[in-house]
Amino acid sequence: MLILFLKTALLFGVLxxxxxxxxxxxxxxxxxxxxxxxxxxxxFGILATLPVVGRLFRxxxxxxxxxxxQPIADGLKLFTKEGIEPAGVDPWTYRLAPILGLLPVFLxxxxxxxxxDVPVLGRIVTTQIADLPVGVxxxxxxxxLGSYSVVLAGWSSNSKxxxxxxxxxxxxxxxxxxxxxxxxxxxxxLTGTLSLREIVxxxxxxxNLFRFPPFLILAFVISTICAxxxxxxxxxxxxxxxxxxxxxFHTEYSGMKFALFFLAEYAHIFLGGSIxxxxxxxxxxxxxxxxxxxxxxxxxxxxxxxILGVLSFALKVFAYxxxxxxxxxxxxRFRYDQLMNFTWKVLTPLAAFNLLAVAxxxxxx
Amino acid sequence: MIAAVFRGLAxxxxxxxxxxxxxxxxxxxxxxxxxxxxxxxxxxxxHGLFFTDDKETELCVSCHLCARVCPAACISMEGHVEEDRTxxxxxxxVDLGRCIYCGYCEEVCPVDAIRLTTSxxxxxxxxxxxxLHKEDLLAVGRAAMExxxxxxxxxxxxxxxxxxxxxxxxxxxxxxARLTSEIRRRPWxxxxxxxxxxAGRSEEEPGExxxxxxxx
Numbered sequence: 001m002l003i004l005f006l007k008t009a010l011l012f013g014v015l016x017x018x019x020x021x022x023x024x025x026x027x028x029x030x031x032x033x034x035x036x037x038x039x040x041x042x043x044f045g046i047l048a049t050l051p052v053v054g055r056l057f058r059x060x061x062x063x064x065x066x067x068x069x070q071p072i073a074d075g076l077k078l079f080t081k082e083g084i085e086p087a088g089v090d091p092w093t094y095r096l097a098p099i100l101g102l103l104p105v106f107l108x109x110x111x112x113x114x115x116x117d118v119p120v121l122g123r124i125v126t127t128q129i130a131d132l133p134v135g136v137x138x139x140x141x142x143x144x145l146g147s148y149s150v151v152l153a154g155w156s157s158n159s160k161x162x163x164x165x166x167x168x169x170x171x172x173x174x175x176x177x178x179x180x181x182x183x184x185x186x187x188x189x190l191t192g193t194l195s196l197r198e199i200v201x202x203x204x205x206x207x208n209l210f211r212f213p214p215f216l217i218l219a220f221v222i223s224t225i226c227a228x229x230x231x232x233x234x235x236x237x238x239x240x241x242x243x244x245x246x247x248x249f250h251t252e253y254s255g256m257k258f259a260l261f262f263l264a265e266y267a268h269i270f271l272g273g274s275i276x277x278x279x280x281x282x283x284x285x286x287x288x289x290x291x292x293x294x295x296x297x298x299x300x301x302x303x304x305x306x307i308l309g310v311l312s313f314a315l316k317v318f319a320y321x322x323x324x325x326x327x328x329x330x331x332x333r334f335r336y337d338q339l340m341n342f343t344w345k346v347l348t349p350l351a352a353f354n355l356l357a358v359a360x361x362x363x364x365x
Numbered sequence: 366m367i368a369a370v371f372r373g374l375a376x377x378x379x380x381x382x383x384x385x386x387x388x389x390x391x392x393x394x395x396x397x398x399x400x401x402x403x404x405x406x407x408x409x410x411x412h413g414l415f416f417t418d419d420k421e422t423e424l425c426v427s428c429h430l431c432a433r434v435c436p437a438a439c440i441s442m443e444g445h446v447e448e449d450r451t452x453x454x455x456x457x458x459v460d461l462g463r464c465i466y467c468g469y470c471e472e473v474c475p476v477d478a479i480r481l482t483t484s485x486x487x488x489x490x491x492x493x494x495x496x497l498h499k500e501d502l503l504a505v506g507r508a509a510m511e512x513x514x515x516x517x518x519x520x521x522x523x524x525x526x527x528x529x530x531x532x533x534x535x536x537x538x539x540x541x542a543r544l545t546s547e548i549r550r551r552p553w554x555x556x557x558x559x560x561x562x563x564a565g566r567s568e569e570e571p572g573e574x575x576x577x578x579x580x581x
Contacts, residue, residue: 033384037394330380 003120007129011109019266020071026325028067033329040067075259083255086158093156098253098260101149104142105267111135112274113197115284115310118302127284127310128197135196136188139275140181143230146268147173150232150239150249153261157252165248168336169239173230175343180226182351183219186358187279190216200283207282212365215358220280222351224320227272229343232265233324235331238339273320274313281316284309404483409466409517411484412459413506414499415477420507422541424478427452431470431479439463440470449549457502461487462495471518480516482509 024039031038043064053059085094115127132138147170154166188194190211191202199208209220229236240248247253250261277283286292286308293299299308334342395402404410415424427444443456471480484505489495497505509516534540 029388032390032392033387035387035390035393037392037396326381326384330384331377 003125004129007125007127011114011129012106015106015109015267015270016263018270019263020075021068022266022269022321023074023262024067024070025321026328027070029322029325030329033326038067039070040064042067042069042073044069078256078259078262081255083257084252086252088158089252090156090158093152094252095257097149097153097156098257098264099149100152101146101264102260102267104145104149105264105271107145108139108142108271109267109274111138111196112271112278113200113283114313115306116302118306126197127306131195131197134194136184136194136199136279139196140177140184143271144173144177146230146264149261149264153253154239154249157249159252161245161247161251162249165239165245165251169232169249172232172236172238172339175340176226176229176236176347179222179343179347179351180230182348182355183222183226184275184279186216186219186351186355189355189359190362196278196283200278200285203282203285207280207285207287209280209282212358212361215354215361216280218354219351219358220276222347222354223276223280224323225347226343227276227320228324228327229339231268231272231324233269234328235333236339237333238336243333269321269324270317273317276320277313277316284313286312401485404485406483406514407517408483408485409468409481411461411482411486411505412464412470412479412497412502413482413484413509413516414457414502415480415506415510415516416503417538417541419538420510422538423454423503424476424541425454425457426476426478426544427454428475430473430475434469434473436467436469437463437465449545451545451549454499457499459497459502460495461489461497462492468517471516477516477518480506480509480514480518482506482514482516483512484509 028038028040041064044059050059085091110129111132113126113128113131117124117126119125150169150173151166154162154164154169157163187199187208190208191199193199193202209216232239238248239245240250245251250258253261289299289305289308298304416422417424427442429442429444432438432440432442439460439462441456441458441460442454444452444454447453466481468481471477474480479502482505
């Protein structure tokens with residue numbers, strides 16, 4: 001019980017910090033991709049006032065550290081801002097929506113296996129909060145709960161921009177769940193299990209991505225597109241479409257309520273990356289670890305192995321997060337009919353045929 | 366239709382390549398307060414009052430031409446006559462809030478005393494600070510001279526065009542000395558207002574001046 005609590009607290013802490021800093025990374029990377037700098041002024045000038053550390057590291061008031069203080073400043077700003085509730089909102093739905101947005105995303109992380117098992121004080125501890133036998137189904141179910149938050153926020157705000165954003169979000173999130181589910185089904189069919197832990201364990205020799213080429217690669221591409229779309233990220237950011245809908249579903253939100261939506265969006269990116277890493281990229285499996293361990297036996301020490309595994313997983317997730325940022329810097333937003341055509345006329349049939357092909361191939365080979 | 370799909374994919378990949386290439390490029394942003402942006406040497410920036418080449422003697426002869434030509438009426442100046450009857454500047458204010466940086470003042474100045482420098486420090490926190498006084502302008506001019514600037518106009522003139530400066534040697538110490546000595550000898554109608562002079566001196570003067578003109 002205590003271990004479970006500790007694991008949850010650790011996951012929360014790591015995740016929130018990662019989200020805060022990914023926002024900074026996103027702004028810097030976007031900036032450089034657009035030939036500007038991004039936030040680089042907020043530093044840790046306050047460190048200069050520390051008695052010993054300030055002297056030791058020669059911190060001055062001008063210590064900027066590439067703007068690494070930006071997330072802290074942003075967080076403080078959001079915490080201290082006034083939470084405005086416009087006239088005419090549906091108060092309880094309005095307050096419930098942001099919470100409903102963040103909750104399912106964090107719930108989803110409960111089943112994600114982050115690293116290999118480690119022995120702590122004579123007992124084996126899994127680096128996963130809960131190993132559900134129906135983990136994949138649970139992820140899909142919890143993931144679709146997120147669209148409630150957007151719909152409720154859009155509906156309860158009593159604003160036409162929010163309302164349009166909510167409508168779009170509902171249609172988009174539901175539409176993109178379908179090809180995502182079918183693509184994930186391909187993996188489930190291959191590994192024959194719904195437990196994420198077992199799916200990762202089955203990828204020790206070869207990642208799912210490289211089985212039956214090119215079908216699993218196609219499934220991976222479809223899942224990636226759907227994961228981007230489900231997180232409402234560019235080029236699928238129609239629900240918030242800041243150039244047409246002000247802020248979309250979160251137009252009327254401010255202060256910490258807005259921050260919850262913001263957190264949920266970025267947590268959603270992380271969750272999408274985790275799902276892709278677990279299902280297609282071998283989870284925490286380290287490529288060529290068997291060969292490497294023959295040269296360096298220390299790699300098989302459980303703790304070293306654990307650290308490497310977690311790093312491997314984090315690297316895959318961050319690669320996906322970087323890809324999201326990269327996409328945002330590159331592609332313009334879809335038009336609404338293009339969005340719907342793309343999922344219903346292209347992605348869904350493609351995913352279904354892909355599933356069929358893998359099923360046939362799996363039976364034949 | 367399949368061709369269209371591949372064309373679309375190729376376009377997306379090309380776009381991704383463009384953004385990725387930018388990741389290795391240096392941003393064009395100039396971090397302004399820390400680093401100054403590059404301005405051409407003919408930039409019409411903040412006005413500076415220039416000195417002779419040895420940076421000792423002020424060039425301005427307080428002729429009021431710049432104040433008169435200024436279309437924005439941002440220059441207000443006041444001069445007085447020294448004991449030695451040279452005209453000296455004691456108030457020279459330029460209101461940067463009104464200035465349109467047209468450069469007429471520089472163009473009209475007979476001694477090239479006021480020139481527009483490449484300094485871009487237009488920003489102040491207080492509206493009153495927009496007014497630069499004589500000391501500020503002298504400091505700007507001195508800094509600009511140390512950077513080797515000749516003002517927006519000095520550069521714009523071609524090398525074959527003779528300027529007042531090149532013709533008369535304006536800006537050299539010799540010129541300033543000659544000017545001073547000449548002015549000292551020159552009669553000034555209002556001179557009697559400031560000092561008591563022996564009558565009859567003004568009658569002697571024209572001859573002296575003529576002699577000097579011939580010498581020059």
